[in-house]
């Protein structure tokens with residue numbers, strides 16, 4: 001997905017800015033222009049980009065910043081906040097309640113992935129203990145009912161539809177009534193899509209909505225919609241009261257920035273993203289970790305949770321221990337590659353690791369990245385002949401030219417690739433060095449910790465030098481307040497940007 005490239009461009013702009021010895025108006029403007037260009041190229045609406053740029057300029061008044069303030073941090077924080085603001089309409093979507101029937105209606109253009117998304121949404125909730133049901137009120141596309149029926153059967157979800165009836169309103173009402181009687185607590189109504197926005201589609205949608213009185217209307221949007229997203233989303237919102245957005249095909253090569261615009265147009269939050277054709281390729285969308293990952297800052301709390309899934313139980317304490325000692329060796333990199341390769345689709349986990357995000361594993365290019373990692377591992381395999389020292393050292397200088405040539409020969413890869421791998425290692429080691437001093441939460445405490453994070457908790461796990469950097473407990477408290485004081489904060493400390 002190209003949003004990952006957007007993340008890469010933004011991270012690079014921030015990095016270039018932090019490389020400047022003095023951050024003045026010119027440097028800030030260059031950085032903001034670079035970021036704006038990247039956003040526009042990703043199809044974010046022009047007005048939104050312009051507003052964001054002027055907002056940042058208003059917040060970051062360089063003249064007012066007292067000497068000694070970390071300007072780069074302030075600018076990075078402002079960009080983070082603005083991107084979050086763009087994606088956060090400021091109100092949560094309707095919350096479903098288990099045991100109480102909720103009706104959720106799905107709308108969107110034809111081919112946006114509406115029908116697939118209805119099933120994914122039902123399946124997601126079914127796994128969480130809901131009793132969902134699907135109603136096919138799409139009488140426009142021949143085959144729509146068959147598709148829904150097939151998906152629903154696969155996921156063992158009850159469904160309702162008709163081959164004969166041509167009135168979508170009638171089907172929707174009958175389906176909703178039936179499933180209410182059957183005590184389903186999540187009744188999902190799939191509506192017709194059309195090739196383009198047209199009056200008949202909106203009228204039909206309005207009628208289905210009026211007749212079923214949904215608790216939530218979800219607008220499904222294909223991430224490749226581009227600059228048209230804003231107008232399209234707005235048109236839907238003017239006909240029915242859209243309360244949430246789901247962006248599909250985020251795994252493809254679409255630019256994805258249109259999604260950011262759609263949020264602004266509907267003033268509704270993105271609640272999930274579709275990341276593939278399969279039922280479980282569906283992720284809950286959280287603004288702060290998403291932006292954090294986009295900016296290459298990592299999603300530390302998500303990572304802590306993921307460590308449980310990715311790293312075998314018996315290796316977890318050892319890994320955290322090593323990281324807390326600041327020993328990021330080639331062997332650790334190798335072992336983590338090994339663990340991640342076992343996972344199957346690994347891009348998701350990668351993007352949570354601070355520093356790993358867009359550069360090593362761009363989304364949508366997982367296959368290539370996976371091949372690259374395999375090559376790195378082959379090269380590291382041939383290092384065993386170099387003695388334990390090389391793999392377990394934290395000193396990259398040990399890897400001199402003749403060693404690199406031997407490794408290249410031994411693994412049958414060009415020297416250029418060995419050098420590339422060492423660069424990757426150095427980059428990661430730099431990012432991970434910030435974990436030095438990390439206090440390791442006791443077994444079982446980790447998830448609870450990342451869920452109930454407050455300044456007290458966080459000060460306990462943060463490495464002391466990191467805590468010092470943000471101004472001790474006082475600084476941490478005010479930063480958390482500013483950020484809404486939740487777990488997503490941890491993403492901010494993943495680093496990536498360099499100091």
Ligand SMILES: Nc1nc2c(ncn2[C@@H]2O[C@H](COP(=O)(O)OP(=O)(O)OP(=O)(O)O)[C@@H](O)[C@H]2O)c(=O)[nH]1
Nearest residue numbers: 110111112113114115116193248249274275276277
């Ligand atoms: N790669 C990828 N494909 C998806 C995703 N979501 C849906 N699709 C595919 O997109 C195509 C269209 O999806 P549908 O669910 O049929 O689209 P629809 O919007 O219901 O279409 P209508 O019923 O005609 O309105 C199908 O081939 C889906 O498998 C996704 O997140 N990623």
